[in-house]
Amino acid sequence: MANITQSSSGHPRSAEGNAFTRFLRATExxxxxxxxxxxxxxxxxxxxxxxxxxxxxxxxxxxxxxxxxxxxxxxxxxxxxxxxxxxxxxxxxxxxxxxxxxxxxxxxxxxxxxxxxxxxxxxxxxxxxxxxxxxxxxxxxxxxxxxxxxxxxxxxxxxxxxxxxxxxxxxxxxxxxxxxxxxxxxxxAEGSVGATWSWIIGLVACVLIIVGIIGSRHQRKRFNFPRRPLWAEYFLAILGCALVLGAIWVSTIYYWPVAIAKKYAEANGIAWPETGLFISYGIAVPxxxxxxxxxxxxxxxxxxxxxxxxxxxxxxxxxxxxxxxxxxxxxxxxxxxxxxxxxxxxxxxxxxxxxxxxxxxxxxxxxxxxxxxxxxxxxxxxxxxxxxxxxxxxxxxxxxxxxxxxxxxxxxxxxxxxxxxxxxxxxxxxxxxxxx
Structure with missing residues (x-):
């Protein structure tokens, strides 16, 4: 009989090894x-x-x-x-x-x-x-x-x-x-979606990550496959969302150069403020x-x-x-x-x-x-x-x-x-x- 068996809750028992090895196996x-x-x-x-x-x-x-x-x-x-x-x-x-x-x-x-x-x-x-x-x-x-x-x-x-x-x-x-x-x-400058749409895309991505993890867990339960511990599911969801939102944040704190921003303001009839016009690039289309x-x-x-x-x-x-x-x-x-x-x-x-x-x-x-x-x-x-x-x-x-x-x-x-x-x-x- 195998040394590792599945518990009644569907969670695999902790495998032998150090804490880091157990962490990797739990989170897969x-x-x-x-x-x-x-x-x-x-x-x-x-x-x-x-x-x-x-x-x-x-x-x-x-x-x-x-x-x-x-x-x-x-x-x-x-x-x-x-x-x-x-x-x-x-x-x-x-x-x-x-x-x-x-x-x-x-x-x-x-x-x-x-x-x-x-x-x-x-x-x-x-x-x-x-x-x-x-x-x-x-x-x-x-x-x-x-x-x-x-x-x-x-x-x-x-x-x-x-x-x-x-x-x-x-x-x-x-x-x-x-x-x-x-x-x-x-x-x-023209090939990026801007700050607002970047955050919307980021939030949608986070929702999809969470839905994907939940769906995967339900599928494992349905076919009686071993499931990750709940703490591992939470960790993966938080990690995925943090990486996505972190990338979005970096893209939104990079602003258009002054010359491009001025040209944009002139073309759209926007008064140029004394402090300058800060327009975020956001996520690039490519x-x-x-x-x-x-x-x-x-x-x-x-x-x-x-x-x-x-x-x-x-x-x-x-x-x-x-x-x-x-x-x-x-x-x-x-x-x-x-x-x-x-x-x-x-x-x-x-x-x-x-x-x-x-x-x-x-x-x-x-x-x-x-x-x-x-x-x-x-x-x-x-x-x-x-x-x-x-x-x-x-x-x-x-x-x-x-x-x-x-x-x-x-x-x-x-x-x-x-x-x-x-x-x-x-x-x-x-x-x-x-x-x-």
Whole structure:
């Protein structure tokens, strides 16, 4: 008989171990996720001290959140790719090609028929970009799944081909300026929701966290699964709400620059007060897009049959095939989804730069793979989480932002990123060997 039994109330008995171990088991907090949070705090505090208090400021944290969105969006798709024991080296070039396509559509093609800043321009551009990205990913997926060419080779070819096509679209010329509405997806003063809506979104998020915890507890009770102690449920609810509201608070104490605020006041007939006009940025639109992508991808990976198929294939491809899973079509859909997410990231990148350039997405494949691996996605397949990958993206961008503030040369930054990737893979190997 097992040593740990379930009590009549449905609570698991306290497992043997020290207080910290019992706490982790009661709250079911992933130790790898906790380790990433600890590493992130060390990075933040270290750079804050080294830069003389420049890192942990509302301005830098707000910019950091916006800069992280593109890699975070890409990392959510890379998790599914790596879980199935594949790789995608083409996402940076794919992003560059789709960005150039969207730039040409809204800056050169549509103005001939709709004029500049037409209310439909941004939507048509975005839809065309999403279709283009999905088709590129679908094309690569078909070659990988049905022609039997390894994903490493196919996407390596895409890494070269899509970058060349991106240059060919405009012969290497940068396309600018872009549609005003489209630029909202890139953040900035106009691409943020302000203080009021930020707090509303934060309160709604807190309600959803609490409802999710209650719903999970009811589901466990319904199927007679072990439940967390009530104190652990309260702790998780309070922690989640505190993190959300803390992030909202930071975003609302970062204000528009004086020049932008004055221009806004003049345009709207607002008298300029002697003390100045303080307008909060609030949550940036690209951050909301990345969070929405993370929620949808988590739902796909954990709640849909497609997600279960992905992890089954990664765990044992032969067994998944024998179980009747159409592994080839699953692979095709994964790469098509990766192309779709590359288009989403391309839209954010293009809107943030207010231009489409051939160099967009350079080295993004490195940062995306590193983010997924740092976030706990095993290169051996079968293991990975969306939340972990997005946190890994934040770790990678924090390193890059901190080194930029510390005036570290770009070649040295690349050395650090490469070293972090190698260490992450080594830690994953150690973790898997100990868990056997």
């Amino acid at each position: 907090i992933d130790t790898r996720l906790l380790g990433m949070v600890a590493a992130l705090l060390v990075i933040w505090i270290g750079f804050h001290l080294y830069t003389g208090g420049l890192f942990l400021t509302p301005r830098n944290l707000w910019n950091l959140s916006v800069q992280t969105t593109e890699i975070a969006v890409l990392a959510t798709g890379m998790v599914l790719v790596i879980v199935t024991r594949n790789i995608d080296l083409s996402i940076g070039s794919m992003l560059g090609l789709v960005a150039m396509i969207m730039g040409v559509i809204q800056a050169k093609f549509l103005p001939q028929y709709l004029g500049f800043d037409n209310s439909w321009t941004w939507l048509i551009t975005l839809v065309c970009g999403l279709i283009a990205g999905t088709l590129i990913g679908l094309f690569q997926g078909v070659i990988i799944a049905f022609l039997g060419v390894p994903s490493f080779i196919v996407t390596l070819g895409g890494f070269l081909a899509w970058r060349g096509l991106a240059w060919y679209v405009t012969s290497g010329q940068t396309v600018a300026p872009l549609d005003t509405t489209f630029r909202i997806m890139g953040g900035g 951050v909301l897009i990345a969070v929405l992508v993370g929620i949808v991808m988590t739902f796909i990976a954990t709640r849909l049959r497609f997600g279960r198929y992905v992890f089954a294939i990664g765990g044992n491809p032969e067994a998944a095939e024998l179980a009747g899973i159409k592994t080839r079509w699953v692979a095709v859909r994964i790469f098509a989804l990766m192309g779709f997410l590359a288009a989403v990231a391309a839209a954010i990148s293009t809107a943030r730069l207010n231009a489409a350039a051939n160099s967009q997405g350079t080295t993004y494949e490195l940062y995306t793979i590193a983010a997924a691996v740092i976030g706990g996605t095993s290169l051996a397949g079968g293991t990975g989480t969306i939340a972990g990958a997005m946190l890994g993206a934040l770790v990678m961008q924090s390193l890059q932002s901190g080194m930029g503030l510390a005036n570290v040369d770009t070649p040295i930054q690349n050395v650090v990123v490469g070293a972090v990737l190698v260490v992450a893979v080594w830690l994953d190997t150690v973790y898997r060997s100990r868990s056997k």
